[in-house]
Amino acid sequence: MHRGELLAVVGENGAGKSSLMNVLYGLYQPDAGVLSLDGQPVRFKSPRDAIARGIGMVHQHFMLVPTLSVAENVVLGREPTRHGLLDLERAVREVSATCARFGFQLEPRARVDTLSVGSQQKVEIVKALHRGAQVLILDEPTAVLTPQESDELARVMRGLVAQGHTVVLISHKLKEVLGVADRIAVMRRGRCVAEVRAADTTAEQLAALMVGEGPRAPAAAAPASAVSQAPGEPLLDVRGLQATGDNGRPALRGVDLEVRAGEIVGIAGVDGNGQRELAEVLTGLRSLTSGSGTLLGGPLGGLTPAQARTRGVGHIPEDRHHRAVVKALSVEENVALGRHTRPPFAKGPWIDFKGRRERTRALTVAYDVRPPDPEVALRALSGGNQQKVVVARELDARPRLLVVVQPTRGLDVGAVAQVHAKLREARDQGTGVLLVSLDLEEVLALSDRVYVFFEGRVTGHFPRHAFDERELGRRMLGTLEPGHA
Amino acid sequence: MLEVIHSLLFSTLDAAPALIFAALGAVLSERAGVIAVGMEGMMRVGAFCAAVAALTMPTPLAVVMGMLAGAALAGVHGFLSIRWRSDQVVSGIALNLVALAGGTFLLESLYGPNGTPPIQQLTRWNLPGLSAVPVLGALSGHSAPTYLALLLPFAFQGLLTRTPLGLRLRAVGDKPQAVATLGLSVSALRWGAVLGSGLLAGLGGAVLSTAVLDRFEQHTPAGLGFMALAAMVFGRWTPVGAFLAATFFAFGNALRIGLVSSAPGLVELIPQGVLLALPYLLTLGVLTLQGQRSSAPAALGTPYEQESR
C-alpha cells in the first residue's frame, strides 16, 4: 500500500480479511511470510510493536472500556503523568487537541457507555490517531452505523487521507467501497486474488472476483422461476408495532406489515434499523411496547417463545452459536431442541430415544449433513453443516410462519444454494416466510414482496414485479419520505 | 461511657486489620477480573507460615514470610486461572480445601492439636501524648499493621484512581480485550493483581497469628476470608468502601463481644447468632437492592482468551 491512499480490502466472510489485518496489527503471529514497512521487513510480536511503527486499528467490535471516560480510553497505555500520578487534565487537553486537529466532536470527559455507536467509533479512531498512527485499519466499520453515520465516516476517512494518512478499509459492502476507496484488493479463501483501481471497476466485477466463478452466487443467478403462485390466508398482520432495542432506545417505531401463507416476504435494510427486533418480537423473544397484531390466529402481545412455537412459528435466528444451537449437545439433541416435548422426540415425560434417532437420521440424509452421525457433538460440525441442522429442524416442524434472519451468513456457496432451495420449497408447500437479510441481493433473489426498513419504520413496500434496486437502496438510506411504490 | 467507647474502639482497631488487608486483597484481585474466593486459604497459609517462621526469626520478618506464603498460594491460583484459564472459582475453592486440610495436617504432625508454641507478638506502639486523650487514645497501643491498615486503603484508592497503573487495572477488569489491543499485557496485569492479593491476604493471616493471637490456631482464620469477600461486595469493589465495610464488621463484632460480657440481657433480646449473621445478611441485602451487575467489574471471572476477540 502507498502513503496517503485509501485501500479497501474486500472479500466474502471467511476470506481471511480480518485475520490478515490482525497479523498486520500484531495480534496474531504469521506462520510464514514477511511483512514489510517502508521497505524494511518488520515483525510485530504484539500490538505494541505495530503501534510503535505507526499502525492503528479500529476493530469491528469496539475495544473500549465502557466504564472509563473518552479521555481515559484514549490515553490508556500511554498515560500522561505528573509526579508519577495520572494527569487527567493533560489527558483531556491532549484528546481535545487531537479531536480538534481531525475535526471530531467529542466530549473527553464523557463516559464511553453513554455515547452513541457512531461516537464510540470516533473514539476508536481518535485512540489510534493519538498514538501517531499513520496507517489506520478499519475492520467492517459501517456494520453498526446508521447511513448518516456511514456518510460521516466516509468524510472522515477522506479527510485523513487528505492529511497524508493511509487508510485500510475492510468491508464486504461493495458499493460503499467503490464510493470511497482509491484502490481495492480482493481476497478469496486466504489469498489476495486481485488489485484494482476503484475508478476502473464495477460492483459486478468485484463480486465476480470475490466469489471466483463468473457472476455472483447461484442465489442471484437463480431465475425468478419459483415465484409464489397465489398467496393464501394472512398469517401475520401487525399495525403500529413498536418495540425497544437492547440499548433502551426505540427500535421499532410503528411498523405495519402482513405475511400470507405461501409467500416469501423480504425485509431489506441497513443493519440496525429494527429488522432484528422485528424477528424477535414475532418469535416471542422480545415484548412489544405498543401496537397490535395477529399472529397465526392469536394476539401478538404477551407472546412467549413457547407459545410462538406451539402456534406454528419457526425461527432460524441470525446468531446461530448463541441462539439456534447448543454446541455442546449432540446433533440429535439439537434437532429435538424446541420440539423435545412432542412426538417423535418424547413419550409423555420421557425422551423417546428411538424416535429421535430415526428422525435425526432421516434429516441428516435429506439435508446432507456431514458427518451423518446423530450422536456427535454439534460443535464438531462445520458452520455450514450446523446451519443445515438448524434449517432441517425448523422446516421439519412444518411451521406455518417461518422467521428467517440472515440464513446464509458465513456459509459457502454450495450451502447457500441449498438453504435457498429449501426456503423456496417451504414456501411452495404453503409456509409463509419472513426473510430478514442484510444482503440485498439475497432478499431480491428470494422474496415475493419486500418491505424496506429504515430507523424502525417501513419506508417502502415493493411487490416482485416492481423491484428496483436503486429505488430500494434510496429507501434503505431513508432519503425518501415513507410511501408505497 | 467514654471508657466503653474507648475499649470498643480499641478492640475494633485490634481486630480489624486482618479483615481489612484481606478485603483489600480481594478488591485488588477482582478489580483486575479474577474472582477471589481463595482469600480464606491464602490467609490460612499466611497465618501458619508466619507463626512457624516466628519461632526462629524476628516476628516482623515472620510476617513477611507469611505474606510470601500467601503470594505463593496466589501464584498457584494465577498459574491455573491466568496461565491455563481454569475456572477461577474452582481453583480458589481447591486452594481453600488444600489450605484447610494441609494446615491441619502439618499443625498436627508438627505441633499437636493445640496450635503452634507461643511466639513473640509484634511490638505495640504507644503514641505518646495520644494515649491520654479520651476516645482518641484508643488509637494508641497497637502494632504496626493497625496503622498500616488505616493508611493502606487510601493509598490503594489513590493508586486505583490516580495512577496509570490503576487505570490499566480497572480497564483489564472491565474489558481486557481493549487493554490487549493497546499492546499492554493482560496476563501481566492480572498476575500482578493476583500476587498482590496473595501478599495482602498473607499479611492478613500473619496479623492474626502475630498481633491478634500469639500462635497459629487450628481454625484460623475461621471464615474471615469469606467475610473479606462480603466486605468487598458491601464496599462496592472500592478500596475505601471495602475498608469501611471491614471496619464496620469488625466494630459490630467488638460490640457483640462487649455486649455478651457487659449486657447479657440484651443478648437475650437479640440473639448472638443473628448478630453474627448480620454482615452477611447486610451484604445480601445490598446485592438484592442494587443487583450485582451495577458495581462488579464487567469481565470478572472470565478468563482472557486472545482468540475470542
Place this chain on the structure above:
Amino acid sequence: MPERVRQLLPSVLSVLLALGVCWVLIALTLEPGTATDAYLQMLWGGIGNWPAYLDGAAATVITRPLGESAMKAALLTLTGLSVAVAFKVGLFNIGAQGQMLLGALAAAVVGAQVSLPGALHVPAALLGAALAGAAWAGIAGLLRIYRGVHEVISTIMLNWVALSLVDNWLVVGPLRGAAEGGQSITGTAEIQATAVLPRLLGEGSRLNLGFPLALVAALAVWVWLTRTRSGFETRAVGLGAEAARAAGIPVARRMGLAMALAGAMAGLAGAVLVLGTEGRYPGTLGAPYGFDGIAIALIGNNHPLGATVSALFFGVLRAGGTRMQLLGVHKSFPELIQGLALLFVAGRMVWLAVLRRRSVAPAASAEVPRA
C-alpha cells in the same frame, strides 16, 4: 483416544497424583515405610480388614469399616449431587454446606418434635430436610434470576448466615433440647426412635438406610437428567441459556427448580447425618460435607454417577483415615488428598494439553495462547 476416556482421565490422574504427592509428604515428615503402611491401614480401615477376617477374625472387622465408609460416602454423594445438579443448569452451588445445615436442623426438629408412626416418620423427616435445603438454595436461585446476583457470592453469604443462625442461635436457643434427667445437653433434643434410619448390618456397623438412599438419589438424578424432557431442558439451559430460551424452554423455572433440587440433595445429606448417626442436631455440626461436595462433584466431572464414584472413593479414604492415626498420621489426611485432587482437576486444561501432546504430534499441542 475415545471421548469418554478423555473426559475421565484427568480426574483419575488427578486422584492418583494427589495420592502420590501425599505419600511423599508422609515419607518426608515420617519415613517411607510408614507412608506405605499408612496407605494400607487407610485401605483396611475403609474396606474392611480382609486379611484379618480370612485369618478368622470376627465379621465386624469387615462390617464396621464398611459401615463407616458407607456413612461418609452417603453424605459425600448427596452433597456432591447437590453441586453437580446445580452445575448442570449452569450454576455454581457453593452453598451446599448451608443447605445441609438447614436440612439437618429440619430433620432434627421433625424427628424429635413430631410424633408419627414408624413407617411415616422417617419419610416425613427426610421430606422436611429436603424442603428446608431447597428453600435455602431457592433464595440464591431467586436472587440470580430476578436480581442478577451471582450465585457464588450469594451462596457463600448464605452459608455463613445459616451457620450463624443455626449453630449460634436456634440450636443453643429456642430449639435447644430439654434437660434430660437433670443433665443439660448441647444441641437439640434426641430424635424419637421411629425417626432413626434403620441400620442394615446390625448394631456393630453404622451402615444405615442413608447409604442406599443416596445411591437411589444419584440414580434418580441421572435418569432424570438423561432420560426425561425436563432433564434435557435443564441441561440445555446449562449449556446454552439463550438458545434454550429461543427454543421455548422456561429458563428461569428450570434454573429455579434445579437450584431447589440441589438444595434438597444437600438437605437430605443433613437429614442422613442427623437421623442416621448423630441422633439429634449436636451443639455444632462441624463436618464440612457441604464444602467437600464441591470437590466430589468436580472430581466426578459433574456427572451424577461420576460424583457417586468419587464419593465412594473418598468415603473409603475418609473412613480409613482414622486408622492412619495409629501410625501418627492425622485423620485430616484424606481431606488433604481430596483437596489436592481437586486442585489438580482444576488444572484440567493442563492435563488435556499434556495428554494431547502425547497422542498427537508435539508441534500441534502448543495451541494454548500466551494469555
